[in-house]
Amino acid sequence: GAVVSQHPSWVICKSGTSVKIECRSLDFQATTMFWYRQFPKQSLMLMATSNEGSKATYEQGVEKDKFLINHASLTLSTLTVTSAHPEDSSFYICSAKRDSQNYGYTFGSGTRLTVV
């Protein structure tokens, strides 16, 4: 149990275009989901906390107008990278916590974004 599906697993886009990444909790409900970014050989950096039915909470230094987060249901959160630039190329990972579970956040398999 506690499976998180992330789609797509990789995407290549042109500079200036927008890309949407989906994060789904397949067998549980998640009021809260988290979005991370990871550059090569670095640790995961928390970008934002996605809350179902309300606005996301962004970490300091993360542009909320560039990284749009929507958590419209208890099983789906989306991250849209708007007007992507090469410096946005990174590995994006989501995670979710089962509301009834005391510990153990589940992570998606990640999305490799390459902006050319």
Add this chain to the structure above:
Amino acid sequence: LAKTTQPISMDSYEGQEVNITCSHNNIATNDYITWYQQFPSQGPRFIIQGYKTKVTNEVASLFIPADRKSSTLSLPRVSLSDTAVYYCLVGIYNQGGKLIFGQGTELSVKP
């Protein structure tokens, strides 16, 4: 959130026991200690979580001394497939707190 300090890298050989120690001097009373494993180009995977003393599951053991200012993840008889980055996190995760990752320990298991 309590800051954690781990060795940047460790080397081991197949069949050995590997112990990775994490320091968290500012751990709060309600904080839990959680370890995650991450393979390249994959999301982290939960390994083990504990509050005090010793916790053991089918994958690893977690040793936490009485003062809780450090913890040690023990991997018995590692194999090549255990080569990964291991992260130690401290926080009130049972209350939905956000996970903040430190630098992690890159474990390399050699034949």
